[in-house]
Each structure stands twice: as structure tokens, then as C-alpha cells.
Amino acid sequence: MKKVEAVLIDLSGTLHIENTATPNAVEALKRLRASRVKIKFVTNTTKESKTVLYQRLKKLGFDISQEEIFTSLSAANDLIKKDQLKPMLIVDDAALEDFSDVSKFDGKPDSVVVGLAPEKFNRPVLNEALRLLLSGGKLVAIHQGRYYKTSSGLSLGPGPFVKLLEYAAGVEAVTVGKPNVEFFKAALEDLGVADPTTAFMIGDDVRDDIDGAQRLGLKGCLVQTGKYRSGDETKISPPPDLVLGDFSNAVDQILSHIGQS
Amino acid sequence: MLVRVLSISIGSTLLRGTCNHISSFTVKRLKSQASNMDGVKGLLIDISGVLKDGDVVIDGSVAAIKKLQSANFPFRLVTNETLKPRKTILSTLSMLGYNIDEKILFSPVPATVEILKRENLRPHLLVHPRMIPEFEGVDFNDPNCVVMADAYEHFTFENMNACFRKLMAMENPVFISLGIGKYYMDDDGMALDVGGFAKCLEYATGVSPRVVGKPSRDYFLAAVNDMNLKCDQVVMIGDDVLHDVGGAQAAGLKGALVRTGKFTKRDENHPTVKPDLIVNNLAHAVELLFGTSPS
Structure with a gap:
């Protein structure tokens, strides 16, 4: 090589x-x-902002700087700005910090951005997303990971919920991670x-x-x-x-x- | 010209509604279709759109059901309803004038229970809690399959994740979904049906759902078996050309489309499904069955 x-x-x-x-x-x-x-x-790992990730790694003893972390959240943020989207953000509250400059806008959302947000993967939120997509909204997946490991076992990633919305609304997501x-x-x-x-x-x-x-x-x-x-x-x-x-x-x-x- | 258009419009409304006024063309068509009822020993009848629209009875259907009952002609009511227990469905039908024995009401839950028992499957359930009593007699110990239906507000991350973990832990995972619909109109707008949630778990686990409910073959077979008949002796009567008629035909039954419920004119010329019969309503299907010409 x-x-x-x-x-x-x-x-x-x-x-x-x-x-x-x-x-x-x-x-x-x-x-x-x-x-x-x-x-x-x-x-x-779309659940947490760069700051949270950095602090955790520091605490575990890793020699690392925050600038060395490249996340799918950054990639999603770039896409939202480039396409001038008004996103409904289905991301964890801890990750919202990385979207602070695109989460405020006038009028209704015109797109759905799906990250890893276990507390938001429920019927009322997903129904809201469905309705947005049925009225022509764009679906952005921060990534399509199937599952990940937690201390209590394997857990569903964002991918399955992206597939849920793709099937129900008959749309295809753009994946950035x-x-x-x-x-x-x-x-x-x-x-x-x-x-x-x-x-x-x-x-x-x-x-x-x-x-x-x-x-x-x-x-x-x-x-x-x-x-x-x-x-x-x-x-x-x-x-x-x-x-x-x-x-x-x-x-x-x-x-x-x-x-x- | 205006008058003529108006009269056609009224005519078609009558055809879809009371259906006692049938054009001569329709009478000929019905007579030519009558032979399609030859050898038919049993019926599967959809509820919504055939017996009733919401809480409104469809004309002639109460009398038609009575006619089948007094002739002791085998039939089963088949529905994809998984949010209302059978008792609730039956009390609505009773209020509308139907006298239905619970034993002949086929919804995806009893069909699933039959499959579970037959195949020694022990389910982990994600269904609406009011449906759990319908699974009486099923073994829930040490689950070897996951059964999912429209769970409404119980579609939470925790509940989905529990299903996911169960499937991942199983040596030979079996995943049963009661229906595979995309969405439906709920009180406050469009709402996700079970299909998306099934696709969610399918993507995560790689286990494809086995669908129980129309249009699945298993579902029709369970109802046919319940009458001790063969598929080609049974006609499915429904208002959904794809899921009722097409699904039944794919399972080896005959399929009859009614011009009631969600039926629209273009269903008569569906690109892939050609119904064995197209009838104005259940009453006329029954008249053809018993060989009496429509009045």
C-alpha cells in the first residue's frame, strides 16, 4: 500500500x-x-453535539481536540443552509445546539430532518412528520444507522424511523452521514x-x-x-x-x- | 344536454345508493355474471363499505345477511380492523340491525391467534392494550415471535425498541404484522398505519413481516378454512378492488367488487385486477347467488 x-x-x-x-x-x-x-x-452519533462528545472523550482520557471531530450533524447543517430549508428537527435536545443557526425561521417547516432522538420517535411526532412529507416536504436523514449499542443492549438507530417515514409517505430520504x-x-x-x-x-x-x-x-x-x-x-x-x-x-x-x- | 347529464348523475347516485333501480344494461350484465356464482359454497364479506359506511347502514345489506342466515349459507365477515375489539364491532353492527354471531366475525387478531396456536408461536405483543383480551389462550411465555398491530399512542420508542430487541435475540425470528397500510384519515388528520412501523423493524432486524390481514393470502385462507371449504368455492365480496378483490383472487378465491363504500367508477377498469363479478351491492350478490333475478 x-x-x-x-x-x-x-x-x-x-x-x-x-x-x-x-x-x-x-x-x-x-x-x-x-x-x-x-x-x-x-x-x-447524532444524539449529542460536538461539545458533549468532546467532553466525554476527554473524561475517558483520550488525547483529542474538538476540531478533530467530524459529525453527520455538521454535514446536515451544511445541507440545510445550502438548500435553504426550514426544518422540523427530529433530533435529540442535546444536539439542537449544533443547529442553533438554522432552527429559527418564519412560517411552517418545509422539511423533516431525522437524527437519533429516542424520546421523539413516537406516534404524535411521526404523524406530524408524515403530514409534512405528504404535503411535499423533503426528508433528510442525518444517517441511516440500523441500531447501536447502549449499556442496556442494542437500540434502534435513526435509520429504521427514516424507513418508516419513507414507506408511509412514499418518499426517499437524502442521507448526509x-x-x-x-x-x-x-x-x-x-x-x-x-x-x-x-x-x-x-x-x-x-x-x-x-x-x-x-x-x-x-x-x-x-x-x-x-x-x-x-x-x-x-x-x-x-x-x-x-x-x-x-x-x-x-x-x-x-x-x-x-x-x- | 344539461338535463341529460343531470339524469345520468342521478342514475349513478341511485346505483351506488339504494340500487333498487337498475339500468337494463346492468340487469344483462348481472345475468351474464350469474354463472360466476356456480359452485360457490361460501362467502367472505367485508364490513366497512359493504355492510356499513361508518355508522350508516348500506341499503339492502341487512336483508341480504338475513337471507344468507335463513338459508344456512356459510359466510364470514372479514375486516382489517385492529383498534376495536370484536365486541365493539358487533355492537355497532347490532345497532344497525345485523344479528351477527361473534364466531363468524373474522378480524386480523383471531386469524393471528389461529396461526400462533397452529405454529406453536409465542408472541411478544405490540398492539393496543384494549385488544390484548382478544389473544386469550395464547402462550406468552418465552416469546419466539413478535406480533404488531396499529398500537396508536402505544407506538413509542420504548415499545418499538422492546420488539426490536426481542427479534434480535431470537434464533429463528418470526415477525407478524396485522395489516401493512401506510396511513389513514384520523380525527385530527392523516395518521401512520401499522405498515410504516413494520418497515421500521424490518429495516432494523432484516426480518420481513408476515402480513396477516387483507391482502395477505394467509388471511383469506384462515377464513376459508374456518368454513371447511376450498378456496375456489368461496367468493370475497368487498369495496376495495386491490386488497379485497385482488388479494382474494391471488389466494385462489373469487373476488366480487361492490359499487358501495369507497368504490369509484375507475375501479371497474383497474389496470391489474379484473373482478370475477361487479355487483351493485351485497343484496345483488346474494340475489345472484340464490339465482333470483333482480327486481
Whole structure:
């Protein structure tokens, strides 16, 4: 492989699971930084704002700066501004902060933006969204993740609720987060990396992290933590470039690539 | 010219309403269709749009049902209603003059219960709580399937997530959805039907829902089996050309379309569904069945 320029790293399920770091992840990140490779944390964790994510990672002991976090919320915000949408935001209250400049407008909403908002995924809110969509509103999905891991078990992600609205209203959503290749491209552009084949993507979601990144040309590295379930590596074609036990193992593997190049 | 248009309009209103005034063309058509009732030993009859519109009775249907009952001719009422218990549906019908035995009322819940018992399925339920007593006799221990119907305000994240986790934990997950409708008109506007919620879980788990309710084949078969008849001996009579008539035909039954309820003129020339019979209302379907010419 060419010289390794950058590593994109998923957060939830890869670096940590809720308020616990995955095994040896803090030390592994230090080792990776020592190699001088460029790093971006790319996340579909739409439930929380960048500030909340940053503070949690800091608290877990990770050496990280807020500017290194690239979220699907930022990507959604960009789309709302570009298309001048007046969105009904189905996102968690904690994430509203990242939408403060687009959430105030005159008149009725003309679009529905769906993030991860468990307390808002209920019939009255979804009916309101349905009516907006039936009257011609646009549906924007911050991402279409099927489920994610919490301390109490697997939980429904925003994707299933996007599918609910797509089926009922007969519309198709625009997705801005992973696995959209534009999302990975924008993250690499932020790092000043033009050639995706010089970058790795480490994540626990075989479809959203690995398949999406590999389609852009990155090397996909699936870790068997978080939402990973046995057999996930066979769910995409081509399969993941690498499959490793956890983030720490993945870093060692990538460092050996860097050493060889 | 204006007068002529007006009279046609009145004529068609009469056809859709009382239907005692039938054009000579319609009489010929009905007579030519009468042979389609040959060999018919049982009927499936939709409720909404055939027996009643909302709380209003459809003319001739009370007498038609009485005629079937006094001839001991087998029939079942079939509906996709999952928000009202059978007792409520029956009391509405009774108020309108129908005398219906609960045993012949087929709604998706009893059809589901039959499937659950037959296939040793133990459900985790997401249905409206007032429907739970209808699942009497079903084993709920250690669920090996998820059953979902329109749960109305009980469609919460917690309830959906509980279904999701159950399906993910099952070795051979079975997911049953009572109907697959997209939305319907509720008191305060359009409201999500069960279909979207079923698609939600399907996407999350990769388990496709088995649909019980029109237009599913299983649903029609359960009602036909209940009469101990074969599919080709039974006619489904309904006002929904796609779900009643098309669904029944796909299951091997005959399908009769009535010009009452939600019927519109263009249903007679549906691009994919060709009804075996098109009748003005239930009364005329029954007259054809018993070989008496319409008055």
C-alpha cells in the first residue's frame, strides 16, 4: 500500500461504548499519534453535539481536540443552509445546539430532518412528520444507522424511523452521514488528504463505516466491538480489508503498515 | 344536454345508493355474471363499505345477511380492523340491525391467534392494550415471535425498541404484522398505519413481516378454512378492488367488487385486477347467488 496519510476513526462502539473506553484504546490512540499520521474522528452519533462528545472523550482520557471531530450533524447543517430549508428537527435536545443557526425561521417547516432522538420517535411526532412529507416536504436523514449499542443492549438507530417515514409517505430520504461517500470525502478534505487510498477507516459498523469508506477507496478496518456481531464481515461485498478484535489491535496493524511503507 | 347529464348523475347516485333501480344494461350484465356464482359454497364479506359506511347502514345489506342466515349459507365477515375489539364491532353492527354471531366475525387478531396456536408461536405483543383480551389462550411465555398491530399512542420508542430487541435475540425470528397500510384519515388528520412501523423493524432486524390481514393470502385462507371449504368455492365480496378483490383472487378465491363504500367508477377498469363479478351491492350478490333475478 501507498504511504499512510490519514486514519478516520469512528467513536461510539470503536473508541468507547457509552462511558467506557474499549480495551487499551487510550494508549492505542497515543501510539497512533506518535506516528504523525493525520487523524479525524468521524461519527454518526447524532444524539449529542460536538461539545458533549468532546467532553466525554476527554473524561475517558483520550488525547483529542474538538476540531478533530467530524459529525453527520455538521454535514446536515451544511445541507440545510445550502438548500435553504426550514426544518422540523427530529433530533435529540442535546444536539439542537449544533443547529442553533438554522432552527429559527418564519412560517411552517418545509422539511423533516431525522437524527437519533429516542424520546421523539413516537406516534404524535411521526404523524406530524408524515403530514409534512405528504404535503411535499423533503426528508433528510442525518444517517441511516440500523441500531447501536447502549449499556442496556442494542437500540434502534435513526435509520429504521427514516424507513418508516419513507414507506408511509412514499418518499426517499437524502442521507448526509455515513455511509454516504460524500461524508468521508469531506472528512478527508478537512485533513487536506486528496487521495482516499492513502487513508484507513476504523469502525464497528460493517455497512456504515466499512462499506461506505471502501466505496470511496479507503482501507476498511472492522473492529469486533460495539455493535459488531458474529458474521458481520460477510454482510458486504467486497468484504472488509481488515477485521480485528478491537481499536487497539487495529492501530497495531496500521502501525505495521506505516512501518513497512 | 344539461338535463341529460343531470339524469345520468342521478342514475349513478341511485346505483351506488339504494340500487333498487337498475339500468337494463346492468340487469344483462348481472345475468351474464350469474354463472360466476356456480359452485360457490361460501362467502367472505367485508364490513366497512359493504355492510356499513361508518355508522350508516348500506341499503339492502341487512336483508341480504338475513337471507344468507335463513338459508344456512356459510359466510364470514372479514375486516382489517385492529383498534376495536370484536365486541365493539358487533355492537355497532347490532345497532344497525345485523344479528351477527361473534364466531363468524373474522378480524386480523383471531386469524393471528389461529396461526400462533397452529405454529406453536409465542408472541411478544405490540398492539393496543384494549385488544390484548382478544389473544386469550395464547402462550406468552418465552416469546419466539413478535406480533404488531396499529398500537396508536402505544407506538413509542420504548415499545418499538422492546420488539426490536426481542427479534434480535431470537434464533429463528418470526415477525407478524396485522395489516401493512401506510396511513389513514384520523380525527385530527392523516395518521401512520401499522405498515410504516413494520418497515421500521424490518429495516432494523432484516426480518420481513408476515402480513396477516387483507391482502395477505394467509388471511383469506384462515377464513376459508374456518368454513371447511376450498378456496375456489368461496367468493370475497368487498369495496376495495386491490386488497379485497385482488388479494382474494391471488389466494385462489373469487373476488366480487361492490359499487358501495369507497368504490369509484375507475375501479371497474383497474389496470391489474379484473373482478370475477361487479355487483351493485351485497343484496345483488346474494340475489345472484340464490339465482333470483333482480327486481
